[in-house]
Amino acid sequence: MTRSRILSTLLGAAGALTALAVWQLAATVGPLAHAPLPSALQALGAAGQLLGTAELWQATADTLVMAFVGLVAAAIVGVGLGVAIGTSPLAMHATRGPLEFLKPIPPIVILPVVVLVLGPTSGMGTFLVFFGSFIAIAVQSSAGVFDTDPVTRATGASYGMGRAEILGRIVLPSALPYIGTSLRVAAPTSLVIAVVAGLLGGGPGLGQSLLMSQISGNQPRLFGYVLILGALGLLIQWLSQWGERRLLHWHPQYRKADHA
Template identity: 55%
Template structure:
């Protein structure tokens, strides 16, 4: 903890020295000015409205992607005809990042909340599907055979064997997707004009207001840490029963 605090303090001190020394008068403002600007943002309602929009879009897109990804992943992993019918489509979409389709989505939906939400959904749903499929296939065949021998139906096996086996894979996908949802939301505002902090960053950059620009960057860094920490905590709490999480769950 102390080492982390020392590293942050050293990084801020280096930033301050560079900003008032070699890059004085340039686009890199001093830390003191950025923090003062950040305090001004926190005191205004515009910042909080943009923050709320960003969080709403990111969380709504992530939640929709989680539901759709798990349902589709279970279907694809459990039924071979469904898997073969969707394999080519998923393999085609998997390497396409959301930023590539951003111009098309903006053209169709405009610089709106729906545009940003769709990009978050698109960027998060495919990894969740793939991880869910992998988790379904990882189910122990002996356990599955045992469940069938006891007369359990397909739905009961899904709920008692397949889904518990896939949960660690789904948890990993959600932990990776959570910060990604925030990044995509910001990119949608920065490059596509969608609402939220991304649009605020673009406006600060276009107006040459570099202290405000860097203040927003600091906010996004802290927000990213919060997303990552919350997703790790949720993963550990929800999967505390799994052997791989028992030792790392905080007391």
């Protein structure tokens, strides 16, 4: 690990500890001392107790399965659709408006309809993750394919490459940074959507556990789940960044970062 990475890790840890200290002071002797907000130590204690329960691990597994299956399906459909659109300027311009229109629509908008059709099931959560991820992946993938250097394509054709070979050896490697970025951004988003599916849609997972803790009025337990979700989000973010670096280790941006 380089000195810059060690320094950034230490600074991140210091920031987290500072935030917990501020939370503790605000909830004990500060302006929130008489509010229902538990202290940081109470929330950490509740999180520690939750780690020893089968309920937490089952809910975590349910949430991660929904997030992972939905993200993989979104990646397959999104990349495939993006490549198909990006290889045709006509299709690129024809679909830009509808895709840009759909991209900012949050999955929560269609949540009532999906719950009505699929019920409060893991399938409902998986579909919401898919809907919330595949459009952004398709847009980024099509942009990466469309922005491939035309001179490079022409050079490949001049060497006798067919369309399929140009697509596999020139276009897709050129579009990989766009695809990798879209997947890195979609990974933590998929976790958020999977939690929302349980919190508002009644599906299984950590979202439902959050809702039950809120209904029962167990504030330390509620914030214990929040802390665990935050740690899980950090882990997924780190894994997505690691996967992106591994996928694009040949890219100049990542070679420069590895030697920084």
